[in-house]
Amino acid sequence: MTEPTPESFRALRIHQDEDVTRSDIETLTLNQLSAGDIVIRVRWSSLNYKDALAATGEGKILRTSPLNGGIDAAGTVIHSNHPGIKIDQAVLVTGYGLSQTHDGGYADYIRVPGEWVIPLPNALDPRSAMILGTAGLTAALALHRLELNGVAPTSGPILVSGASGGVGSIAINLLSDQGYQVIALSGKPDQHGYLKRLGADDVLLRTNMDFSHRPLQKARWAGAIDTAGGAILDWLISTTQPWGCIASIGMAAGTTLNTSVMPFILRGVGLLGITSAGCPTELRHQLWQKLGSEWKPSKLEDIVTNTVTLDTLQPTFRAMLDGKTHGRTLVKIES
Numbered sequence: 140m141t142e143p144t145p146e147s148f149r150a151l152r153i154h155q156d157e158d159v160t161r162s163d164i165e166t167l168t169l170n171q172l173s174a175g176d177i178v179i180r181v182r183w184s185s186l187n188y189k190d191a192l193a194a195t196g197e198g199k200i201l202r203t204s205p206l207n208g209g210i211d212a213a214g215t216v217i218h219s220n221h222p223g224i225k226i227d228q229a230v231l232v233t234g235y236g237l238s239q240t241h242d243g244g245y246a247d248y249i250r251v252p253g254e255w256v257i258p259l260p261n262a263l264d265p266r267s268a269m270i271l272g273t274a275g276l277t278a279a280l281a282l283h284r285l286e287l288n289g290v291a292p293t294s295g296p297i298l299v300s301g302a303s304g305g306v307g308s309i310a311i312n313l314l315s316d317q318g319y320q321v322i323a324l325s326g327k328p329d330q331h332g333y334l335k336r337l338g339a340d341d342v343l344l345r346t347n348m349d350f351s352h353r354p355l356q357k358a359r360w361a362g363a364i365d366t367a368g369g370a371i372l373d374w375l376i377s378t379t380q381p382w383g384c385i386a387s388i389g390m391a392a393g394t395t396l397n398t399s400v401m402p403f404i405l406r407g408v409g410l411l412g413i414t415s416a417g418c419p420t421e422l423r424h425q426l427w428q429k430l431g432s433e434w435k436p437s438k439l440e441d442i443v444t445n446t447v448t449l450d451t452l453q454p455t456f457r458a459m460l461d462g463k464t465h466g467r468t469l470v471k472i473e474s
């Protein structure tokens with residue numbers, strides 16, 4: 140049964156000023172929320188790198204302040220003026236303007252434009268949808284783009300960097316389930332067992348490796364899903380096989396790219412940009428349908444390594460930026 144609309148509710152609200160960013164739990168009313176034609180009672184959200192950057196101010200993510208944090212949300216519709224989205228429907232929202240220009244999912248309620256809302260595929264409930272969240276959509280978008288560009292399970296090994304992180308963990312499990320040979324690149328020697336359980340065939344310890352730049356090195360990978368950027372992406376470009384492709388997702392190791400045209404013009408290497416927040420709506424629906432069916436990762440429960448609430452969320456931001464988390468952290472929204 141539909142819940143009564145609340146007088147007030149709680150949210151983790153971020154205030155981003157010129158010099159200082161702070162985030163606290165605040166009490167809000169529905170009419171304070173960013174505009175939209177759908178109101179969702181949020182049940183689950185998740186922690187992504189962008190959430191940690193936004194809440195700590197380490198990245199200037201908010202384009203308007205204050206805003207409720209959280210780029211992911213899943214729950215039940217309590218109000219709809221949008222054709223096709225019904226009251227009581229289980230739905231999810233990831234990316235778009237959440238926690239950037241629009242109040243996000245670290246709140247009991249969000250109000251969003253109907254175009255942002257994805258009905259939950261049958262095989263996902265709000266919790267499992269948030270184990271995936273932006274990390275899952277991003278991993279799926281990366282695999283989709285690699286395959287569009289000719290990468291297939293028979294092509295050869297696929298390297299996943301930032302392997303133990305949220306995107307990396309889901310990418311490893313997704314690739315392995317689809318029959319790919321997966322090589323995990325990780326900085327965490329204590330997580331080799333975890334990465335193998337998700338389906339990694341081999342684990343490389345990045346702290347033992349030399350990523351110094353040479354334009355062409357021994358070609359090793361048929362493809363790569365790179366959440367690291369920086370010197371690791373330089374190295375991947377120079378070690379990818381002819382006609383292989385790299386999906387560039389993240390910047391955990393840096394934002395600067397120092398490469399040469401040689402891998403592109405001599406090996407036909409492809410560098411594919413991945414942006415999940417701006418993923419076109421139709422493709423987003425297709426990818427969520429796949430994530431709820433033939434691409435649903437088989438080890439979702441192994442990938443959840445922590446569950447917090449609005450009250451216990453704060454310390455996880457710093458831990459994530461310091462590289463002390465692995466897998467996915469779920470945020471249970473309960474008042």
Ligand SMILES: NC(=O)c1ccc[n+]([C@@H]2O[C@H](COP(=O)([O-])OP(=O)(O)OC[C@H]3O[C@@H](n4cnc5c(N)ncnc54)[C@H](OP(=O)(O)O)[C@@H]3O)[C@@H](O)[C@H]2O)c1
Binds near residue numbers: 459464
């Ligand atoms: N383009 C998009 O649409 C999109 C969407 C989601 C995320 N992202 C980006 O993707 C990256 C990962 O996001 P996430 O949510 O998965 O974060 P996460 O869970 O914190 O994962 C990041 C992982 O990167 C590795 N790492 C940390 N510091 C590193 C360093 N200095 N050098 C190399 N690797 C390092 C660590 O894994 P190991 O210790 O195993 O190496 C860490 O677990 C972030 O940069 C994020 O902004 C982009």
